[in-house]
Amino acid sequence: MLVIRSIVASDLDALIDLATQVGGGMTTLKPDRKMLGDRVECAVASFAETIPPHERDYMFALEDTTNGRLAGVCAIKGAVGLTEPFYNYRIGTLVHSSRELNVFTRMETLYLSNDLTGSTELCSLFLQPDYRVGYNGKWLSKSRFLFIVQFQQLFTEKIIAEMRGYLLEDGTSPFYEGLGRHFFKMDFNHVDGLTAMGKKSFIAELMPRQPLYVDYLPQSAREVIGQVHRSTLPARKLLEQEGMHYDGYVDIFDAGPVLQGRVSDLRSVRDSVLRVAAEGRPDGETECLLVSNTKLHDFRMVLAQTTIEGAQVALSAQELALLHCQAGDTVRTLSLNVRKNNG
Structure with missing residues (x-):
């Protein structure tokens, strides 16, 4: 079975192997041992609450318990831009008359x-190609919302997600080639790597602070502003279903859209409920539910086919074990799919 859990130090080697498959455009998952080692260390401290909330970086592992394999990862950063600058392009309008x-x-x-700056960020979503079946991708993406609603006090009201921008088959970015290269004089992957390592001072040093007219860019660059990488389109749709939207901010390198949302407007806040775990078979109509425990220090989640209604939720002995729960413990549940009566 699969379980989503808080990442641990022993996951580092598997995380590095996973990161080698990610490709360009995702600065938070570069196959660099120092960078990923620091992130895992920060994540462990985040779940242990030994660092301030705004410095926390909650990373989650999707583990296949049949073989111990790391099938995927995702993360939530408590707040961005408070220890190093966080840049985006804001699309605006100038009128000449x-x-x-x-x-x-x-x-x-x-x-x-x-x-x-200061927003909570959803990031680092990646699923191993051979696990991209069934509901795995949808579950991994949406799991972060259930964590946020359970521990709302740890996050800001505004949440964001930078989506990977459109890239050509050879990995080049039309937007970067049309704009960024003129200022940075280096390849997209090199710039992407510097940003991943936290070396962002060159952005302020080399990029113009004056507004840039979009019409001055080549057509190939204009066409991809706010567009996502082909493999990222499903992830964007899932986030929009949960209450996030595009509001005119894009990545400065590949022009991928930044989705925004307010925690109070999220479907998970509206629809998730606390219930009591019970061991047994569900009685009545069932749905696929995200079911998590309520432990910050040992957060775990499963995807269960069980009933949506009632004060209790029936789970198998194996599901309870994966959650590190017992019958009678409180769990939080959320329907995997958006219910029709909620749009």
Whole structure:
């Protein structure tokens, strides 16, 4: 069976192996032992509550308990931009008009921005290719919302998710080639790697602070602003189903969209419920439910086919064991799929 759990130090080697498959455009999962080792160490301290909430980086592992394999990962950063700058482009509008010539034009612009500083970030979502079956991807992505609603006091009201931008088959970014290369004079993957290592001072040093007119960019760059990588499209749709939306912010390198949402508007806040775990077979109509324990220090979650209604939720002995729970313990549940009566 599969279980989502808080990451532990012994996962590092498997995490590095997983990161080698990610490819360009995801700066938070580079196959670098020092960087990933620091992240895992931070994650362990985050679950143990030994560092302040705004410094925390909660990483989750999807483990296949039949073979011990790390099937996927995802993460939540407590707050971005408070220890190092967090940059995005904000898409704005400038109006140029001449009453004498009867000319009125609206021009889209890109502003280098730190507007999203302090937001909670959903990041580092990756599923091994051979596990991209059934509900695994949907479950892994949505698991973070159940964690946020259970521990709302640890997060800011605004949450964001940077989506990987559109890349060509050879890994090049049309947006970067049309804009960033003129200022950085280096390949996209090199810039991407520097950012992953936290070396971001060059952004402030080399990028113009003045608005950039979108119409000055080549068509190939303009067309991909706010567009996602092909493999990221399902992830974007899932986040939008949960209450997040695109509001005109994009990544400064590949122009991938930044989705935003308010915790109070999330489906998980509206629809998830605390119930009492019971051992046995479900009685009545069942659905696929995300079921988690309520332990920050040992967070665990399973996907169970069980009843949506009632004060109790029936779980098998194996599911209870994976949750590190016993009958009578409190668990939190959420329907995997958006229910029709909620849109």
